[in-house]
């Protein structure tokens with residue numbers, strides 16, 4: 001899609017969800033074509049910088065033996081373990097040095113799929129005067145979905161950069177799009 005640059009305005013921000021090596025081909029929770037989001041999101045980063053709107057990037061950042069891992073009865077293989085190579089942002093992602101990083105998934109007792117779940121980030125957005133988020137990243141049907149729903153609950157407008165996301169499963173991706181639409185998130189395709 002052509003980025004509607006004139007639409008990026010004060011009160012907007014770009015939020016990139018979990019563009020980390022473990023979610024890309026070769027990673028421990030690899031999403032098919034996960035790395036295809038990188039060049040697309042780089043274009044959005046450039047547009048955000050030109051428009052002077054903030055860029056935020058969340059990262060999944062689990063302690064070893066996290067409750068979300070299968071070995072502990074969770075749903076996922078071990079992934080994004082703190083300070084490991086797999087937890088790093090994809091090296092091709094051109095994150096500006098001043099991008100604010102949102103760390104999540106650190107709780108020992110429960111998972112946090114949403115970047116707004118007990119991170120204080122919703123309060124931060126409110127203080128910063130952010131009313132609308134352009135959102136892309138991984139995975140569409142897990143952490144992007146959870147973040148979009150929490151943002152809508154917090155009264156934040158959301159625009160999902162669909163081609164800048166990839167789902168864990170195609171069916172999950174379809175269901176996620178429906179759920180986001182029901183919650184009045186705009187889906188850009």
Ligand code: VGL
Pocket residue numbers: 017018029060076113138139140142143144
């Ligand atoms: C995610 C599965 C487990 C994600 C995080 O970032 O979408 N998916 N942890």
Ligand code: ZN
Pocket residue numbers: 060062068076079080105
């Ligand atoms: Zn995780």
